[in-house]
Amino acid sequence: MTHERTDQHTRMAREGRTLRTRDERERLCPTPGASVAQSPTLPRNPDGWFLHVPFLQRVVMPGKAEDRRLAKPDLKVGTLDLYADSTVGAAWAGDRVPDVRTLWHAQENAQREKTLQKVARNQRASGRPVKGERSNQALWQTIRGRDAALAWRMAALIVTWAVAQGIQVLVFEYLRPYRPTRGLSRSRRTNRKRSYWHRGQIRRHVRDLALRQGILVVERHPAWTSQVCPHCHRLAERFSPGGSGYPSRLRGGGCGWSGDANVAAALNLKRKWDRTFRYPTKAERQAAELRRASNGGAAVNPGQVPISV
Ligand SMILES: [Zn+2]
Structure with missing residues:
Protein backbone atom coordinates (compact mmCIF):
# COMPACT_ATOMS: atom_id res chain seq x y z
CA MET A 1 0.00 0.00 0.00
CA ARG A 58 -13.05 -1.80 5.06
CA VAL A 59 -16.71 -2.63 5.67
CA VAL A 60 -19.07 -3.12 2.77
CA MET A 61 -22.37 -1.44 3.65
CA PRO A 62 -25.35 -3.72 3.09
CA GLY A 63 -27.43 -0.87 1.60
CA LYS A 64 -30.48 1.07 2.73
CA ALA A 65 -32.82 -0.82 5.05
CA GLU A 66 -36.13 -0.11 3.34
CA ASP A 67 -34.70 -0.82 -0.14
CA ARG A 68 -33.38 -4.13 1.08
CA ARG A 69 -36.66 -5.05 2.74
CA LEU A 70 -38.62 -4.34 -0.45
CA ALA A 71 -36.11 -6.14 -2.66
CA LYS A 72 -35.82 -9.18 -0.37
CA PRO A 73 -38.90 -9.72 1.80
CA ASP A 74 -37.43 -12.98 3.14
CA LEU A 75 -34.49 -11.28 4.92
CA LYS A 76 -33.70 -12.93 8.24
CA VAL A 77 -34.78 -10.46 10.89
CA GLY A 78 -33.91 -10.31 14.57
CA THR A 79 -35.86 -8.04 16.91
CA LEU A 80 -34.34 -6.80 20.15
CA ASP A 81 -35.73 -5.13 23.20
CA LEU A 82 -33.44 -3.69 25.83
CA TYR A 83 -34.49 -3.30 29.45
CA ALA A 84 -32.65 -2.44 32.61
CA ASP A 85 -32.71 -6.03 33.86
CA SER A 86 -32.68 -8.02 30.65
CA THR A 87 -32.38 -7.97 26.89
CA VAL A 88 -34.84 -9.98 24.82
CA GLY A 89 -33.98 -11.11 21.31
CA ALA A 90 -36.28 -12.88 18.85
CA ALA A 91 -34.91 -14.50 15.68
CA TRP A 92 -37.38 -14.73 12.82
CA ALA A 93 -37.75 -17.14 9.90
CA GLY A 94 -40.59 -15.63 7.92
CA ASP A 95 -43.50 -15.52 10.36
CA ARG A 96 -42.09 -18.13 12.69
CA VAL A 97 -39.83 -17.45 15.66
CA PRO A 98 -37.36 -20.33 15.99
CA ASP A 99 -35.45 -18.69 18.83
CA VAL A 100 -36.27 -16.29 21.65
CA ARG A 101 -33.34 -15.46 23.90
CA THR A 102 -33.34 -13.50 27.15
CA LEU A 103 -30.00 -12.22 28.37
CA TRP A 104 -30.12 -11.21 32.01
CA HIS A 105 -28.21 -8.32 33.53
CA ALA A 106 -30.42 -7.76 36.58
CA GLN A 107 -27.55 -8.51 38.93
CA GLU A 108 -25.34 -5.84 37.37
CA ASN A 109 -28.20 -3.36 37.50
CA ALA A 110 -28.76 -4.05 41.21
CA GLN A 111 -25.03 -3.85 41.87
CA ARG A 112 -24.87 -0.41 40.23
CA GLU A 113 -27.72 0.82 42.40
CA LYS A 114 -25.95 -0.46 45.51
CA THR A 115 -22.79 1.43 44.63
CA LEU A 116 -24.83 4.57 43.94
CA GLN A 117 -26.40 4.19 47.38
CA LYS A 118 -22.91 4.10 48.83
CA VAL A 119 -22.08 7.32 46.99
CA ALA A 120 -25.24 8.93 48.39
CA ARG A 121 -24.41 7.74 51.93
CA ASN A 122 -20.89 9.15 51.70
CA GLN A 123 -22.22 12.45 50.44
CA ARG A 124 -24.68 12.69 53.32
CA ALA A 125 -21.94 11.91 55.81
CA SER A 126 -19.49 14.47 54.43
CA GLY A 127 -22.03 17.30 54.33
CA ARG A 128 -21.98 20.01 51.70
CA PRO A 129 -19.92 19.25 48.60
CA VAL A 130 -16.78 21.36 48.29
CA LYS A 131 -16.86 23.46 45.15
CA GLY A 132 -14.38 22.38 42.52
CA GLU A 133 -13.52 19.18 44.40
CA ARG A 134 -14.70 15.81 43.18
CA SER A 135 -15.98 13.37 45.73
CA ASN A 136 -16.30 9.57 45.65
CA GLN A 137 -13.95 9.35 42.71
CA ALA A 138 -13.04 5.71 43.30
CA LEU A 139 -16.69 4.66 43.49
CA TRP A 140 -17.57 6.51 40.30
CA GLN A 141 -14.63 4.95 38.56
CA THR A 142 -15.89 1.51 39.62
CA ILE A 143 -19.34 2.28 38.24
CA ARG A 144 -17.94 3.59 34.95
CA GLY A 145 -15.60 0.63 34.53
CA ARG A 146 -18.33 -1.94 35.23
CA ASP A 147 -20.77 -0.22 32.86
CA ALA A 148 -18.24 -0.04 30.05
CA ALA A 149 -17.35 -3.73 30.44
CA LEU A 150 -21.01 -4.78 30.64
CA ALA A 151 -21.95 -2.77 27.52
CA TRP A 152 -19.26 -4.52 25.46
CA ARG A 153 -20.10 -7.92 26.92
CA MET A 154 -23.81 -7.54 26.13
CA ALA A 155 -23.09 -6.24 22.64
CA ALA A 156 -20.77 -9.18 21.95
CA LEU A 157 -23.38 -11.68 23.23
CA ILE A 158 -26.11 -10.09 21.09
CA VAL A 159 -24.03 -10.08 17.90
CA THR A 160 -22.76 -13.63 18.50
CA TRP A 161 -26.37 -14.76 18.88
CA ALA A 162 -27.39 -12.85 15.73
CA VAL A 163 -24.57 -14.44 13.70
CA ALA A 164 -25.44 -17.93 14.99
CA GLN A 165 -29.08 -17.38 13.98
CA GLY A 166 -28.08 -16.16 10.53
CA ILE A 167 -29.75 -12.79 11.11
CA GLN A 168 -29.29 -10.14 8.39
CA VAL A 169 -31.19 -7.24 9.96
CA LEU A 170 -31.36 -6.37 13.66
CA VAL A 171 -34.34 -4.23 14.66
CA PHE A 172 -34.03 -2.20 17.85
CA GLU A 173 -36.64 -0.01 19.35
CA TYR A 174 -35.94 3.66 18.99
CA LEU A 175 -34.75 5.01 22.32
CA ARG A 176 -37.06 7.76 23.47
CA PRO A 177 -35.62 10.70 25.40
CA TYR A 178 -35.13 9.88 29.05
CA ARG A 179 -37.88 11.10 31.34
CA PRO A 180 -37.15 11.05 35.05
CA THR A 181 -39.67 9.39 37.35
CA ARG A 182 -40.79 11.28 40.41
CA GLY A 183 -40.99 9.99 43.92
CA LEU A 184 -37.86 7.84 43.89
CA SER A 185 -34.77 7.97 46.04
CA ARG A 186 -31.83 9.83 44.59
CA SER A 187 -29.71 6.75 44.01
CA ARG A 188 -32.58 4.92 42.34
CA ARG A 189 -33.21 7.90 40.07
CA THR A 190 -29.53 8.13 39.16
CA ASN A 191 -29.46 4.39 38.48
CA ARG A 192 -32.44 4.59 36.12
CA LYS A 193 -30.85 7.42 34.23
CA ARG A 194 -27.56 5.58 34.01
CA SER A 195 -29.20 2.34 32.98
CA TYR A 196 -31.05 4.21 30.24
CA TRP A 197 -27.84 5.77 28.99
CA HIS A 198 -26.18 2.36 29.26
CA ARG A 199 -28.75 0.81 26.91
CA GLY A 200 -27.83 3.45 24.34
CA GLN A 201 -24.21 2.42 24.79
CA ILE A 202 -25.05 -1.27 24.14
CA ARG A 203 -26.93 -0.25 21.00
CA ARG A 204 -23.94 1.72 19.67
CA HIS A 205 -21.57 -1.19 20.33
CA VAL A 206 -23.98 -3.63 18.65
CA ARG A 207 -24.14 -1.34 15.62
CA ASP A 208 -20.34 -1.32 15.39
CA LEU A 209 -19.91 -5.07 15.84
CA ALA A 210 -22.89 -6.03 13.64
CA LEU A 211 -21.73 -3.89 10.74
CA ARG A 212 -18.48 -5.84 10.63
CA GLN A 213 -20.52 -9.02 10.26
CA GLY A 214 -22.57 -7.45 7.46
CA ILE A 215 -25.65 -7.18 9.68
CA LEU A 216 -27.76 -4.08 9.24
CA VAL A 217 -29.01 -2.39 12.42
CA VAL A 218 -32.21 -0.33 12.30
CA GLU A 219 -34.47 1.36 14.82
CA ARG A 220 -38.25 1.47 14.90
CA HIS A 221 -40.61 3.46 17.10
CA PRO A 222 -41.75 1.28 20.02
CA ALA A 223 -45.19 2.90 20.50
CA TRP A 224 -47.76 0.28 21.63
CA THR A 225 -45.40 -2.66 21.06
CA SER A 226 -45.49 -3.68 24.72
CA GLN A 227 -49.26 -3.35 24.97
CA VAL A 228 -50.75 -5.38 22.17
CA CYS A 229 -51.09 -9.15 21.91
CA PRO A 230 -48.48 -10.63 19.53
CA HIS A 231 -51.05 -13.18 18.32
CA CYS A 232 -54.34 -11.40 17.64
CA HIS A 233 -52.76 -7.89 17.65
CA ARG A 234 -55.48 -6.52 19.90
CA LEU A 235 -54.88 -4.34 22.92
CA ALA A 236 -53.81 -6.53 25.82
CA GLU A 237 -53.69 -5.99 29.54
CA ARG A 238 -50.60 -5.78 31.74
CA PHE A 239 -50.71 -7.65 35.00
CA SER A 240 -48.34 -8.95 37.63
CA PRO A 241 -48.34 -12.69 38.29
CA GLY A 242 -48.56 -12.29 42.05
CA GLY A 243 -51.40 -9.77 41.87
CA SER A 244 -49.16 -6.98 43.16
CA GLY A 245 -45.84 -5.44 42.14
CA TYR A 246 -44.56 -4.61 38.70
CA PRO A 247 -46.93 -5.76 35.89
CA SER A 248 -44.44 -7.83 33.89
CA ARG A 249 -46.97 -10.03 32.09
CA LEU A 250 -49.35 -9.36 29.26
CA ARG A 251 -52.78 -10.92 28.78
CA GLY A 252 -54.42 -10.81 25.35
CA GLY A 253 -58.05 -9.74 25.38
CA GLY A 254 -59.09 -11.33 22.09
CA CYS A 255 -57.45 -14.76 22.09
CA GLY A 256 -56.58 -15.45 25.71
CA TRP A 257 -52.80 -15.49 25.09
CA SER A 258 -50.68 -14.52 28.04
CA GLY A 259 -46.94 -14.14 28.38
CA ASP A 260 -43.98 -11.97 29.24
CA ALA A 261 -44.56 -8.33 28.23
CA ASN A 262 -40.90 -7.87 27.24
CA VAL A 263 -41.04 -10.88 24.92
CA ALA A 264 -44.32 -9.60 23.46
CA ALA A 265 -42.65 -6.24 22.76
CA ALA A 266 -39.78 -7.93 20.90
CA LEU A 267 -42.29 -9.96 18.87
CA ASN A 268 -44.44 -6.94 18.05
CA LEU A 269 -41.41 -4.97 16.90
CA LYS A 270 -41.20 -7.27 13.87
CA ARG A 271 -44.47 -5.84 12.59
CA LYS A 272 -43.00 -2.35 12.84
CA TRP A 273 -40.25 -3.52 10.49
CA ASP A 274 -42.77 -5.22 8.15
CA ARG A 275 -45.00 -2.15 8.37
CA THR A 276 -47.94 -4.36 9.26
CA PHE A 277 -48.28 -3.22 12.86
CA ARG A 278 -51.91 -2.82 13.82
CA TYR A 279 -52.42 0.19 16.07
CA PRO A 280 -55.27 -0.14 18.60
CA THR A 281 -58.42 1.66 17.53
CA LYS A 282 -59.84 4.56 19.50
CA ALA A 283 -62.74 2.42 20.72
CA GLU A 284 -60.30 -0.26 21.95
CA ARG A 285 -58.21 2.31 23.75
CA GLN A 286 -61.27 3.82 25.43
CA ALA A 287 -62.56 0.41 26.51
CA ALA A 288 -59.13 -0.46 27.96
CA GLU A 289 -58.99 2.90 29.73
CA LEU A 290 -62.39 2.25 31.34
CA ARG A 291 -61.37 -1.26 32.42
CA ARG A 292 -58.21 0.08 33.92
CA ALA A 293 -59.92 2.94 35.72
CA SER A 294 -62.38 0.50 37.28
CA ASN A 295 -59.63 -1.68 38.74
CA GLY A 296 -57.29 1.18 39.51
CA GLY A 297 -54.51 0.20 37.12
CA ALA A 298 -52.01 2.31 35.21
CA ALA A 299 -53.07 4.46 32.26
CA VAL A 300 -52.87 3.22 28.67
CA ASN A 301 -50.81 5.71 26.83
CA PRO A 302 -47.83 5.05 24.57
CA GLY A 303 -45.91 7.76 26.40
CA GLN A 304 -46.61 6.33 29.82
CA VAL A 305 -45.57 2.75 29.36
CA PRO A 306 -44.03 1.62 32.62
CA ILE A 307 -40.32 1.09 32.13
CA SER A 308 -39.07 -2.02 33.85
CA VAL A 309 -36.21 -1.01 36.08
ZN1 LIG B 1 -54.41 -12.15 21.45
Whole structure:
Protein backbone atom coordinates (compact mmCIF):
# COMPACT_ATOMS: atom_id res chain seq x y z
CA MET A 1 0.00 0.00 0.00
CA THR A 2 2.94 2.35 0.71
CA HIS A 3 4.17 1.67 -2.83
CA GLU A 4 0.79 2.45 -4.26
CA ARG A 5 0.67 5.71 -2.33
CA THR A 6 4.15 6.78 -3.51
CA ASP A 7 3.31 5.82 -7.10
CA GLN A 8 0.14 7.83 -6.95
CA HIS A 9 1.97 10.88 -5.54
CA THR A 10 4.53 10.74 -8.37
CA ARG A 11 1.81 10.37 -10.98
CA MET A 12 -0.28 13.16 -9.49
CA ALA A 13 2.74 15.50 -9.37
CA ARG A 14 3.60 14.65 -12.98
CA GLU A 15 0.04 15.28 -14.16
CA GLY A 16 -0.31 18.40 -11.99
CA ARG A 17 -3.26 17.01 -10.02
CA THR A 18 -3.98 17.44 -6.33
CA LEU A 19 -7.04 15.17 -6.14
CA ARG A 20 -7.11 11.41 -6.52
CA THR A 21 -9.36 9.79 -9.06
CA ARG A 22 -12.09 7.43 -7.85
CA ASP A 23 -10.08 4.49 -9.09
CA GLU A 24 -6.96 5.63 -7.21
CA ARG A 25 -8.91 6.13 -3.97
CA GLU A 26 -10.36 2.65 -4.40
CA ARG A 27 -6.88 1.14 -4.72
CA LEU A 28 -5.84 2.69 -1.39
CA CYS A 29 -8.71 1.02 0.47
CA PRO A 30 -7.89 -2.28 2.15
CA THR A 31 -9.63 -5.44 0.89
CA PRO A 32 -12.74 -6.22 2.93
CA GLY A 33 -11.90 -8.31 5.97
CA ALA A 34 -8.25 -7.23 6.16
CA SER A 35 -7.05 -4.87 8.90
CA VAL A 36 -4.35 -2.33 8.07
CA ALA A 37 -2.37 -0.60 10.82
CA GLN A 38 -2.37 3.20 10.57
CA SER A 39 0.19 5.68 11.91
CA PRO A 40 0.42 5.44 15.69
CA THR A 41 -0.24 8.46 17.89
CA LEU A 42 0.87 9.21 21.44
CA PRO A 43 -2.06 10.71 23.36
CA ARG A 44 -1.68 11.84 26.93
CA ASN A 45 -4.26 11.69 29.70
CA PRO A 46 -4.02 12.18 33.48
CA ASP A 47 -2.80 8.58 33.97
CA GLY A 48 0.14 8.93 31.62
CA TRP A 49 1.10 8.47 27.98
CA PHE A 50 -0.58 5.95 25.70
CA LEU A 51 0.55 4.51 22.40
CA HIS A 52 -2.50 4.37 20.19
CA VAL A 53 -2.33 2.25 17.04
CA PRO A 54 -5.49 2.57 14.92
CA PHE A 55 -6.49 -0.17 12.51
CA LEU A 56 -8.35 0.48 9.31
CA GLN A 57 -10.86 -2.06 8.11
CA ARG A 58 -13.05 -1.80 5.06
CA VAL A 59 -16.71 -2.63 5.67
CA VAL A 60 -19.07 -3.12 2.77
CA MET A 61 -22.37 -1.44 3.65
CA PRO A 62 -25.35 -3.72 3.09
CA GLY A 63 -27.43 -0.87 1.60
CA LYS A 64 -30.48 1.07 2.73
CA ALA A 65 -32.82 -0.82 5.05
CA GLU A 66 -36.13 -0.11 3.34
CA ASP A 67 -34.70 -0.82 -0.14
CA ARG A 68 -33.38 -4.13 1.08
CA ARG A 69 -36.66 -5.05 2.74
CA LEU A 70 -38.62 -4.34 -0.45
CA ALA A 71 -36.11 -6.14 -2.66
CA LYS A 72 -35.82 -9.18 -0.37
CA PRO A 73 -38.90 -9.72 1.80
CA ASP A 74 -37.43 -12.98 3.14
CA LEU A 75 -34.49 -11.28 4.92
CA LYS A 76 -33.70 -12.93 8.24
CA VAL A 77 -34.78 -10.46 10.89
CA GLY A 78 -33.91 -10.31 14.57
CA THR A 79 -35.86 -8.04 16.91
CA LEU A 80 -34.34 -6.80 20.15
CA ASP A 81 -35.73 -5.13 23.20
CA LEU A 82 -33.44 -3.69 25.83
CA TYR A 83 -34.49 -3.30 29.45
CA ALA A 84 -32.65 -2.44 32.61
CA ASP A 85 -32.71 -6.03 33.86
CA SER A 86 -32.68 -8.02 30.65
CA THR A 87 -32.38 -7.97 26.89
CA VAL A 88 -34.84 -9.98 24.82
CA GLY A 89 -33.98 -11.11 21.31
CA ALA A 90 -36.28 -12.88 18.85
CA ALA A 91 -34.91 -14.50 15.68
CA TRP A 92 -37.38 -14.73 12.82
CA ALA A 93 -37.75 -17.14 9.90
CA GLY A 94 -40.59 -15.63 7.92
CA ASP A 95 -43.50 -15.52 10.36
CA ARG A 96 -42.09 -18.13 12.69
CA VAL A 97 -39.83 -17.45 15.66
CA PRO A 98 -37.36 -20.33 15.99
CA ASP A 99 -35.45 -18.69 18.83
CA VAL A 100 -36.27 -16.29 21.65
CA ARG A 101 -33.34 -15.46 23.90
CA THR A 102 -33.34 -13.50 27.15
CA LEU A 103 -30.00 -12.22 28.37
CA TRP A 104 -30.12 -11.21 32.01
CA HIS A 105 -28.21 -8.32 33.53
CA ALA A 106 -30.42 -7.76 36.58
CA GLN A 107 -27.55 -8.51 38.93
CA GLU A 108 -25.34 -5.84 37.37
CA ASN A 109 -28.20 -3.36 37.50
CA ALA A 110 -28.76 -4.05 41.21
CA GLN A 111 -25.03 -3.85 41.87
CA ARG A 112 -24.87 -0.41 40.23
CA GLU A 113 -27.72 0.82 42.40
CA LYS A 114 -25.95 -0.46 45.51
CA THR A 115 -22.79 1.43 44.63
CA LEU A 116 -24.83 4.57 43.94
CA GLN A 117 -26.40 4.19 47.38
CA LYS A 118 -22.91 4.10 48.83
CA VAL A 119 -22.08 7.32 46.99
CA ALA A 120 -25.24 8.93 48.39
CA ARG A 121 -24.41 7.74 51.93
CA ASN A 122 -20.89 9.15 51.70
CA GLN A 123 -22.22 12.45 50.44
CA ARG A 124 -24.68 12.69 53.32
CA ALA A 125 -21.94 11.91 55.81
CA SER A 126 -19.49 14.47 54.43
CA GLY A 127 -22.03 17.30 54.33
CA ARG A 128 -21.98 20.01 51.70
CA PRO A 129 -19.92 19.25 48.60
CA VAL A 130 -16.78 21.36 48.29
CA LYS A 131 -16.86 23.46 45.15
CA GLY A 132 -14.38 22.38 42.52
CA GLU A 133 -13.52 19.18 44.40
CA ARG A 134 -14.70 15.81 43.18
CA SER A 135 -15.98 13.37 45.73
CA ASN A 136 -16.30 9.57 45.65
CA GLN A 137 -13.95 9.35 42.71
CA ALA A 138 -13.04 5.71 43.30
CA LEU A 139 -16.69 4.66 43.49
CA TRP A 140 -17.57 6.51 40.30
CA GLN A 141 -14.63 4.95 38.56
CA THR A 142 -15.89 1.51 39.62
CA ILE A 143 -19.34 2.28 38.24
CA ARG A 144 -17.94 3.59 34.95
CA GLY A 145 -15.60 0.63 34.53
CA ARG A 146 -18.33 -1.94 35.23
CA ASP A 147 -20.77 -0.22 32.86
CA ALA A 148 -18.24 -0.04 30.05
CA ALA A 149 -17.35 -3.73 30.44
CA LEU A 150 -21.01 -4.78 30.64
CA ALA A 151 -21.95 -2.77 27.52
CA TRP A 152 -19.26 -4.52 25.46
CA ARG A 153 -20.10 -7.92 26.92
CA MET A 154 -23.81 -7.54 26.13
CA ALA A 155 -23.09 -6.24 22.64
CA ALA A 156 -20.77 -9.18 21.95
CA LEU A 157 -23.38 -11.68 23.23
CA ILE A 158 -26.11 -10.09 21.09
CA VAL A 159 -24.03 -10.08 17.90
CA THR A 160 -22.76 -13.63 18.50
CA TRP A 161 -26.37 -14.76 18.88
CA ALA A 162 -27.39 -12.85 15.73
CA VAL A 163 -24.57 -14.44 13.70
CA ALA A 164 -25.44 -17.93 14.99
CA GLN A 165 -29.08 -17.38 13.98
CA GLY A 166 -28.08 -16.16 10.53
CA ILE A 167 -29.75 -12.79 11.11
CA GLN A 168 -29.29 -10.14 8.39
CA VAL A 169 -31.19 -7.24 9.96
CA LEU A 170 -31.36 -6.37 13.66
CA VAL A 171 -34.34 -4.23 14.66
CA PHE A 172 -34.03 -2.20 17.85
CA GLU A 173 -36.64 -0.01 19.35
CA TYR A 174 -35.94 3.66 18.99
CA LEU A 175 -34.75 5.01 22.32
CA ARG A 176 -37.06 7.76 23.47
CA PRO A 177 -35.62 10.70 25.40
CA TYR A 178 -35.13 9.88 29.05
CA ARG A 179 -37.88 11.10 31.34
CA PRO A 180 -37.15 11.05 35.05
CA THR A 181 -39.67 9.39 37.35
CA ARG A 182 -40.79 11.28 40.41
CA GLY A 183 -40.99 9.99 43.92
CA LEU A 184 -37.86 7.84 43.89
CA SER A 185 -34.77 7.97 46.04
CA ARG A 186 -31.83 9.83 44.59
CA SER A 187 -29.71 6.75 44.01
CA ARG A 188 -32.58 4.92 42.34
CA ARG A 189 -33.21 7.90 40.07
CA THR A 190 -29.53 8.13 39.16
CA ASN A 191 -29.46 4.39 38.48
CA ARG A 192 -32.44 4.59 36.12
CA LYS A 193 -30.85 7.42 34.23
CA ARG A 194 -27.56 5.58 34.01
CA SER A 195 -29.20 2.34 32.98
CA TYR A 196 -31.05 4.21 30.24
CA TRP A 197 -27.84 5.77 28.99
CA HIS A 198 -26.18 2.36 29.26
CA ARG A 199 -28.75 0.81 26.91
CA GLY A 200 -27.83 3.45 24.34
CA GLN A 201 -24.21 2.42 24.79
CA ILE A 202 -25.05 -1.27 24.14
CA ARG A 203 -26.93 -0.25 21.00
CA ARG A 204 -23.94 1.72 19.67
CA HIS A 205 -21.57 -1.19 20.33
CA VAL A 206 -23.98 -3.63 18.65
CA ARG A 207 -24.14 -1.34 15.62
CA ASP A 208 -20.34 -1.32 15.39
CA LEU A 209 -19.91 -5.07 15.84
CA ALA A 210 -22.89 -6.03 13.64
CA LEU A 211 -21.73 -3.89 10.74
CA ARG A 212 -18.48 -5.84 10.63
CA GLN A 213 -20.52 -9.02 10.26
CA GLY A 214 -22.57 -7.45 7.46
CA ILE A 215 -25.65 -7.18 9.68
CA LEU A 216 -27.76 -4.08 9.24
CA VAL A 217 -29.01 -2.39 12.42
CA VAL A 218 -32.21 -0.33 12.30
CA GLU A 219 -34.47 1.36 14.82
CA ARG A 220 -38.25 1.47 14.90
CA HIS A 221 -40.61 3.46 17.10
CA PRO A 222 -41.75 1.28 20.02
CA ALA A 223 -45.19 2.90 20.50
CA TRP A 224 -47.76 0.28 21.63
CA THR A 225 -45.40 -2.66 21.06
CA SER A 226 -45.49 -3.68 24.72
CA GLN A 227 -49.26 -3.35 24.97
CA VAL A 228 -50.75 -5.38 22.17
CA CYS A 229 -51.09 -9.15 21.91
CA PRO A 230 -48.48 -10.63 19.53
CA HIS A 231 -51.05 -13.18 18.32
CA CYS A 232 -54.34 -11.40 17.64
CA HIS A 233 -52.76 -7.89 17.65
CA ARG A 234 -55.48 -6.52 19.90
CA LEU A 235 -54.88 -4.34 22.92
CA ALA A 236 -53.81 -6.53 25.82
CA GLU A 237 -53.69 -5.99 29.54
CA ARG A 238 -50.60 -5.78 31.74
CA PHE A 239 -50.71 -7.65 35.00
CA SER A 240 -48.34 -8.95 37.63
CA PRO A 241 -48.34 -12.69 38.29
CA GLY A 242 -48.56 -12.29 42.05
CA GLY A 243 -51.40 -9.77 41.87
CA SER A 244 -49.16 -6.98 43.16
CA GLY A 245 -45.84 -5.44 42.14
CA TYR A 246 -44.56 -4.61 38.70
CA PRO A 247 -46.93 -5.76 35.89
CA SER A 248 -44.44 -7.83 33.89
CA ARG A 249 -46.97 -10.03 32.09
CA LEU A 250 -49.35 -9.36 29.26
CA ARG A 251 -52.78 -10.92 28.78
CA GLY A 252 -54.42 -10.81 25.35
CA GLY A 253 -58.05 -9.74 25.38
CA GLY A 254 -59.09 -11.33 22.09
CA CYS A 255 -57.45 -14.76 22.09
CA GLY A 256 -56.58 -15.45 25.71
CA TRP A 257 -52.80 -15.49 25.09
CA SER A 258 -50.68 -14.52 28.04
CA GLY A 259 -46.94 -14.14 28.38
CA ASP A 260 -43.98 -11.97 29.24
CA ALA A 261 -44.56 -8.33 28.23
CA ASN A 262 -40.90 -7.87 27.24
CA VAL A 263 -41.04 -10.88 24.92
CA ALA A 264 -44.32 -9.60 23.46
CA ALA A 265 -42.65 -6.24 22.76
CA ALA A 266 -39.78 -7.93 20.90
CA LEU A 267 -42.29 -9.96 18.87
CA ASN A 268 -44.44 -6.94 18.05
CA LEU A 269 -41.41 -4.97 16.90
CA LYS A 270 -41.20 -7.27 13.87
CA ARG A 271 -44.47 -5.84 12.59
CA LYS A 272 -43.00 -2.35 12.84
CA TRP A 273 -40.25 -3.52 10.49
CA ASP A 274 -42.77 -5.22 8.15
CA ARG A 275 -45.00 -2.15 8.37
CA THR A 276 -47.94 -4.36 9.26
CA PHE A 277 -48.28 -3.22 12.86
CA ARG A 278 -51.91 -2.82 13.82
CA TYR A 279 -52.42 0.19 16.07
CA PRO A 280 -55.27 -0.14 18.60
CA THR A 281 -58.42 1.66 17.53
CA LYS A 282 -59.84 4.56 19.50
CA ALA A 283 -62.74 2.42 20.72
CA GLU A 284 -60.30 -0.26 21.95
CA ARG A 285 -58.21 2.31 23.75
CA GLN A 286 -61.27 3.82 25.43
CA ALA A 287 -62.56 0.41 26.51
CA ALA A 288 -59.13 -0.46 27.96
CA GLU A 289 -58.99 2.90 29.73
CA LEU A 290 -62.39 2.25 31.34
CA ARG A 291 -61.37 -1.26 32.42
CA ARG A 292 -58.21 0.08 33.92
CA ALA A 293 -59.92 2.94 35.72
CA SER A 294 -62.38 0.50 37.28
CA ASN A 295 -59.63 -1.68 38.74
CA GLY A 296 -57.29 1.18 39.51
CA GLY A 297 -54.51 0.20 37.12
CA ALA A 298 -52.01 2.31 35.21
CA ALA A 299 -53.07 4.46 32.26
CA VAL A 300 -52.87 3.22 28.67
CA ASN A 301 -50.81 5.71 26.83
CA PRO A 302 -47.83 5.05 24.57
CA GLY A 303 -45.91 7.76 26.40
CA GLN A 304 -46.61 6.33 29.82
CA VAL A 305 -45.57 2.75 29.36
CA PRO A 306 -44.03 1.62 32.62
CA ILE A 307 -40.32 1.09 32.13
CA SER A 308 -39.07 -2.02 33.85
CA VAL A 309 -36.21 -1.01 36.08
ZN1 LIG B 1 -54.41 -12.15 21.45
